Amino acid sequence: MGITKTQIFNNRQNELATIFKVLANPARIAILQYISGQKACICNDIVDEIGLAQPTISQHLKELKSIHLIKGAIDGKKVCYCINLEKWKEIQDLLNSFFDKTKFNCC
């Protein structure tokens, strides 16, 4: 069937899974690390840095944008991609909450 049965899980579980899914790719990890280390964040630089084709990078950026982890500011014919600090921290808190809430009273 190939399709995740999201309807049998609650919103929090699906939200966590969606966030983890966006982060579940080394190219997207590398993009986030690269963006965060640069002052000027231009998509074409990312292409040179990561070593994947431009459409592939563009698609990965779209997925990172889908959960608002990055935002892109249009600057002439370039787009300056940046970490969305607010969302970044929100997601870190959400993940920590998940890890902290899990108790270990088993076995």
Next chain:
Amino acid sequence: MGITKTQIFNNRQNELATIFKVLANPARIAILQYISGQKACICNDIVDEIGLAQPTISQHLKELKSIHLIKGAIDGKKVCYCINLEKWKEIQDLLNSFFDKTKFNCC
């Protein structure tokens, strides 16, 4: 082509992506939450709780085991699945390290 180009990324990036991938499914999130809240963690109970077929749960448990997030102790004809506390904390630290190391000197 459908295959992730792991060879162009470093070990840390691939490791992070692998961990995120294992967590990137609401069934596996639900399984972790359920296991952590129970004293006796038996696969068949998980099947009843989650609402997916037994082979599907068994496969998800295998994936969680693949990064040692849970461990299974054989107890007669049952298997008691438990959170691997050591690895759990190690992964939480690894993810926090990723989130903390990302700087925000862009834009």
Next chain:
DNA sequence: ATTTATTATCGTAATATTGCAATATATAAA
């Protein structure tokens, strides 16, 4: 030994993801 209960594995269908070439769009420069 046979039956029952629990979990794992295999095979398969449906869907999702990854990556890229080709192309489209949009803006700046010439």
Next chain:
DNA sequence: TTTATATATTGCAATATTACGATAATAAAT
């Protein structure tokens, strides 16, 4: 206005993931 540059979108092929029925494997109970 043509050309060059930067990014997005489309379409497609290869591979991965999700889920489940059928079946195997294992161990306890009868």
